[in-house]
Amino acid sequence: MMTIEEFQNRACAIRPKLFRIALQMLKQEEDAEDLVQETLLNLWINCQKENHYLHWDAVAITILKNKAIDKLRKKKQVFEEIDNQIIKTNETNALTHLTQKDALQTIVHYINQLPELQRLIMTMKEIEDYEIEQIAQITQSSVESVRTNLSRARKKIREKFLEK
Numbered sequence: 001m002m003t004i005e006e007f008q009n010r011a012c013a014i015r016p017k018l019f020r021i022a023l024q025m026l027k028q029e030e031d032a033e034d035l036v037q038e039t040l041l042n043l044w045i046n047c048q049k050e051n052h053y054l055h056w057d058a059v060a061i062t063i064l065k066n067k068a069i070d071k072l073r074k075k076k077q078v079f080e081e082i083d084n085q086i087i088k089t090n091e092t093n094a095l096t097h098l099t100q101k102d103a104l105q106t107i108v109h110y111i112n113q114l115p116e117l118q119r120l121i122m123t124m125k126e127i128e129d130y131e132i133e134q135i136a137q138i139t140q141s142s143v144e145s146v147r148t149n150l151s152r153a154r155k156k157i158r159e160k161f162l163e164k
Contacts, residue, residue: 002047011040014057018064025068035071039064103161110157117141118153125150 018039022032042063043056111122120139124130132150136143 007044007047010056011043014060015040017057018060021061021064022068025065026071031071035064035067038067042067106161107157110160111153113160114153114156118149118156121146121149122153122157 015036018036019032022035022039023029026032026035039060043060046059111119114122117139121135124135124138125132130138132143132146135141136146139146141149
């Protein structure tokens with residue numbers, strides 16, 4: 001079994017080489033440092049189980065490379081999941097947008113088929129956002145008449161839209 005001092009000496013000697021390899025593979029210093037730490041921890045655990053490795057450096061490098069590959073695969077998987085989610089979201093948004101656009105065009109078409117006064121009142125209230133009192137003044141109608149025409153216009157559009 002390897003002593004702590006033997007392990008520390010070997011670990012200090014190989015650490016720079018492990019760091020360079022990890023940095024080449026992962027491209028980020030923090031990730032490379034974490035990977036070296038994990039590799040040395042695995043080596044220490046394995047050295048406690050085994051007597052000695054004949055090619056200690058080779059074992060360290062192999063552990064490091066395998067761990068780096070695992071991290072890269074995991075990163076790739078996460079990015080693929082994010083990309084898939086973005087694609088699904090974009091498809092859903094596009095479909096929703098097309099559906100809403102189609103519904104709006106249909107409603108505008110139905111508004112244009114209304115009688116003149118109902119079309120005018122509906123346009124002023126729903127599109128131009130006038131108040132009922134303002135519409136009554138502009139159309140020289142009573143407030144009740146505007147409400148009645150607006151209600152009838154909405155009912156006709158709702159019926160036509162639900163028939164579709």
